[in-house]
Amino acid sequence: MKLKDKISIVTGGARGIGAKICEELLKEGATVYIFDVNDKEGKEAAGRLQSAYGNGRAYFFNVDITDENEVKKTIDEIVKVQGRIDILVNNAGITIDNLIMRMNLADWKKVIEVNLTGAFICSKHVVKNMIKKRSGKIINISSIVGVHGNAGQCNYSASKAGIIGFTKSLAKEVASRNIMVNAVAPGYIQTEMTHKLDENVRRKLMSLIPAGKLGSVDDVAKAVLFLAGEDSDYITGIVLNVDGGMGI
Ligand code: NDP
Numbered sequence: 001m002k003l004k005d006k007i008s009i010v011t012g013g014a015r016g017i018g019a020k021i022c023e024e025l026l027k028e029g030a031t032v033y034i035f036d037v038n039d040k041e042g043k044e045a046a047g048r049l050q051s052a053y054g055n056g057r058a059y060f061f062n063v064d065i066t067d068e069n070e071v072k073k074t075i076d077e078i079v080k081v082q083g084r085i086d087i088l089v090n091n092a093g094i095t096i097d098n099l100i101m102r103m104n105l106a107d108w109k110k111v112i113e114v115n116l117t118g119a120f121i122c123s124k125h126v127v128k129n130m131i132k133k134r135s136g137k138i139i140n141i142s143s144i145v146g147v148h149g150n151a152g153q154c155n156y157s158a159s160k161a162g163i164i165g166f167t168k169s170l171a172k173e174v175a176s177r178n179i180m181v182n183a184v185a186p187g188y189i190q191t192e193m194t195h196k197l198d199e200n201v202r203r204k205l206m207s208l209i210p211a212g213k214l215g216s217v218d219d220v221a222k223a224v225l226f227l228a229g230e231d232s233d234y235i236t237g238i239v240l241n242v243d244g245g246m247g248i
Contacts, residue, residue: 001029002229007082009075011035011065011122012092014042016191017141020217021089024225026053030087033078035063035071035122065092065118068125075125084133087228088126090119090163091141097152108155115159119166123181127174136179139227140167141220144187144243160185164239171237180236182227187243189215211244 008025012018013034022032026049036042042060049058061074078085093115096107119140130136145153146160164183171181188194188205194214197205206212223242226232241247 001027002225002231003087004029006030006086006228007033007078007084008087008089008228009033009035009078009085009122009126010089010091011063011118013089014038014045014060017186017189017217017220018089018091019045020221021091021224022049022058023052024221025087025089025228026057028225028229030228031056031082032058033074034058034060035065035074036060036092037062037064065122066113068121071121072125075122075129079129085126085129086136088122088136088138089141089224089228090122090138092118093141093143093159095153095156097156099152100154103155111155112159112162115156116162116166119163123166123170127170127179130179131174131177134178136174136177137228137232138170138179138181139224140181140183141224142167142183142185142239144185144241144247147185147239147241147247167239168237175236180227180232182232182236183239184220184223184227185239185241185243185247186220187215187241187246189217189220189242191217209244209246210248213244215242215244 008030010022013022014036039062046058046060063074140163142163143160145157149157167183220242223240
């Protein structure tokens with residue numbers, strides 16, 4: 001087991017990519033704390049994971065990552081019980097798409113707040129403990145859209161490009177304390193979001209992916225696992241594309 005006894009936090013772990021990341025971390029021996037605002041799916045996910053991996057291994061906290069007091073209080077509680085946090089996966093993210101002329105300021109701010117500010121808040125309060133322990137892994141989920149842009153997603157792509165800049169700056173700041181900070185940039189992944197695509201859009205997308213298929217949550221979770229474990233101990237500040245070659 002590559003992550004035996006490691007303590008991890010996965011934001012947005014109630015469903016989708018985050019839920020798969022939780023499962024992969026648990027399989028490798030880590031204990032997982034889910035921070036998510038989706039109470040129903042968060043409780044269900046934690047229950048499912050506890051049945052599969054043991055009661056003391058998976059927990060759900062209804063935490064809004066944009067609320068600094070709530071995040072700090074919950075991280076302090078975990079550190080009090082566990083003594084440390086080894087891995088943080090900043091995965092929670094939302095989309096509120098529109099063309100710029102129709103995009104409200106509120107929808108711009110909301111997406112930046114959750115996708116970028118949320119990652120800043122969680123990282124800030126976890127890094128304090130990681131610096132003390134001289135060890136840690138932070139993995140930020142960006143997107144191919146943060147690298148290449150996408151019409152109708154100015155707010156989302158700005159937040160995901162911001163995540164890349166944030167990752168590189170924080171990596172430089174804390175590398176000397178043995179804290180490695182990396183990003184994963186998924187392409188189009190089979191989730192509820194992409195299930196809704198109509199056949200024409202799906203066909204057009206396929207033609208842009210050299211691998212000829214959408215990615216799976218498994219593909220993303222495996223990349224996160226690599227960056228969370230000791231196989232990547234000398235890697236920091238990178239953006240690992242998981243996109244079937246779409247970004248080439
Ligand atoms: P989902 O929408 O399936 O899951 C995201 C989870 O985060 C939900 O449970 C959501 O709750 C929760 N969440 C939303 N806002 C907050 C908040 N403020 N605090 C805590 N939790 C919150 O997303 P995906 O699994 O599809 O995506 C996961 C990550 O991967 C995101 O960062 C996304 O941008 C990125 N990504 C996804 C791709 C894809 O194809 N799916 C491609 C590229 C990147 P609720 O359900 O209540 O909203």
